[in-house]
Amino acid sequence: MAEKLVELKQLSKRYDNKTVLNNVSFSVRQGTIHGFIGPNGxxxxxxxxxxxxxxxxxxxxxYIDFKSVKNDPRFNERLGFIPAEPKFPSLSVENYLLDVGYLRDIPKQEVLRKLSGSPLSQFRYQNCHSLSTDPSFRQDLFNNLKNIRDKGGTILMSTHILSDLQKLADDITMIKKGRIVYTGAKTADIEKTYEDYFVEKDRKLFDL
Ligand SMILES: Nc1ncnc2c1ncn2[C@@H]1O[C@H](COP(=O)(O)OP(=O)(O)OP(=O)(O)O)[C@@H](O)[C@H]1O
Structure with a gap:
């Protein structure tokens, strides 16, 4: 069993009087794809x-590598973060990567060299918004995530789509109304676990 690389311990978050996270705890093992799933909100x-x-x-x-990130101002040097909605939707993929490279002191030629050798190069002139909804990109993305995992990288992936996690994930955490309801291995009966928490079974379709 791989070491836990990232550990979230009893996170709580309130906005005004509304608690949106309530003692959220789970860990992500090194070299795994960890799916994080739950409904909107x-x-x-x-x-x-x-x-x-x-x-x-x-x-x-x-904690990352057993070190509290509060005490480690450089913790994010080993992290990449892809938000669900592109933050700069009208930028092309190439320009977006050049801007991010600039912020991280990566020379332009180095960014372009890495881009041209990557499967992303075929999308380089597309804008970030169109990319996020392109089905062929989605498949490429999934293949890339698996490659990263197979080379020892660690991925925490948030989604609403259980079937994506059934294909990709090693472990799964389920969140409902700010509380963790399941965290652990992607077992053979994970769909049933998901349905138990998230599907309203007694809703009557024709009960108008
Ligand atoms: N800045 C904020 N101010 C007030 N409430 C917020 C803020 N950000 C998030 N919330 C509330 O916190 C709750 C959790 O939101 P969050 O975006 O984390 O959920 P989510 O699971 O990512 O949903 P989705 O799948 O729709 O993106 C929601 O009720 C949301 O309205």
């Missing part, structure tokens, strides 16, 4: 934003 983005410190929690801690 469950708290996935808030958790991921806290994990990269774009949002600060009211309480709780994050």
């Amino acid at each position: 469950a708290g996935k983005s808030t958790t991921l934003n806290i994990s990269v410190r774009l949002v600060l929690p009211n309480s709780g801690e994050e």
Whole structure:
């Protein structure tokens, strides 16, 4: 069993009087794809934003490699973060990567060299918004995630789509109304676990 690389411990977040995360705890093992799933408004983005410190929690801690990120200002040098909605939708993929490279002091030629050798190069002139909805990009993205995992990288992936996680994930965490309801291996009966928490079984279709 791989070591836990990222550990989120008892994260809570409130906006005004509304608690949106309630003691959220789970860990992500090194060299795995970890799926994070739950319905709209469950708290996935808030958790991921806290994990990269774009949002600060009211309480709780994050550890990377057993080190608290609060005490490690350089913790994000080993992280990449892809938000669900592109932050600069009208930029081309190439220009977006050049801008991000600039912020990280990566020379332009180095960015272009890496881009031309990557499967992303076929999308380089598309804008980020069209890319996020392109089905062939989606398949390429999934293949890339698997490659990254197979080379020892670690991925925490938030989604609403269980079938994507059934194909990709090693472990799964489920969140409902700001609380973790399941965290652990992607077992053979994971669909049933998901349905138990998220599908309203007694809703009557014709009960008008
Ligand atoms: N800045 C904010 N101010 C007030 N409420 C917020 C803020 N950000 C998020 N929320 C609320 O926190 C709750 C969790 O939102 P969050 O975006 O984390 O859920 P989510 O699971 O990512 O949803 P989705 O799948 O729709 O993106 C929601 O009720 C949302 O309205």
